[in-house]
Amino acid sequence: MRIMSPRVLRALERFNADHPWDHNAHYHRWILRRLPKHIDRALDVGSGSGDLARLLAGRAKAVEAVESDPEITHQARNLTSPELPVTFTVADAMTELPEGPYAAITCVAVVHHLPYTEALLTFRRHLAPGGTLVIVGLSRAHGPMDHLLGALAVPANATMGWLKNKGRRAERPVSMTARTRQADMTFDEVTRDARAALPGVRLRRRLFWRYTLVWRRP
Template identity: 70%
Template sequence: MKILSPRALRALGRFNAAYPWDHNAHYHRWILRQLPRRFGLALDVGSGSGDLARLLSGRADAVQAVDSDPVITAQAQKLIPSGLPVTFSVTDAIADFPAGPYDVITCVATIHHLPFAQALIRFRRHLAPGGTLVIVGLCRAETTVDHLLGAVAIPTNAAMGWLKNKGRPSPRPVSMTAPTRSADMTFNEIIREARDILPGARLRRR
């Protein structure tokens, strides 16, 4: 089911390029509300420009931030204020998962790039007892409700871009250079696999 024609998609792409905003950062405050006030070691998987890792450092003793994109990781490294306990590295989150245990693991808009079950198993293995895992991910639209939510999101996204840029076209920030891919799992498939690997996990639409 296609919501927009190719011509409309191109027009929307031009609008979003002129009025960009960081969708991932929209969830950062929500993520922080899921975490303890203070914790020891944190891991941010798919750290991108490092915004979330820097926020985590305000509560953590130390933060390890990993991403597969060397360009965006180098940019994030340059933005670290002196003395901030954050380390950025270019890492394959499956083949070279940084050894824990971690009191907090976060993963935003990244898990659909990884083998889902393998990623969850590694998160579980490296999460400290009593630790907190927060994942913000994408799913493939399947149901009528999925497609309706997608349709509602299109004008909402455009409006947010306009408001965030105060109606003025803005240059886009440095973007990811690593290959991207669309989500291939539906929400129901994610629920089934996640509950098998992480019994008691809470899953919700945002």
């Protein structure tokens, strides 16, 4: 059964283009609620222009923010007060992560760029006992549930864009992020591999074409 006609979908897509907003930043506060109020060291992998890293600095004694793009890293440093305990590093997430352990590791819209299982195991090695890993990821739509959530996200996306831009057409782009590519793993595949690498992990499909993963190291 068709939920919305192609004409309605095209109209919503045009509206979304005129009222963009940051889908990843939408989950930042949710990520913080998964973490303790006070933590020692935190690692943000794929930190982009540093929005989440700066939020983590409000509860961590030190934050390491890793990004592979030098231009974006330069922007992040310029946007960050020198008083905040955040260090931005240009590094490869698989081979050059700053030494842990970390009480918290976050990764938003990045893990689908990496060898998935290897990335999870790398994060696991850098996580301190009792530490928390929180990932917001992208997966390839496959099956009725994914397509239903995708259809529901289109009007919800338009509503959020209107609210965040106060009904006006956006005059500037959302926060600078690295170029993205489409996810090639389905949510079922993501779940299967995550459970093998991180026993006890919790995953959930989310709106706005995302899923969440939370794991606490024993």
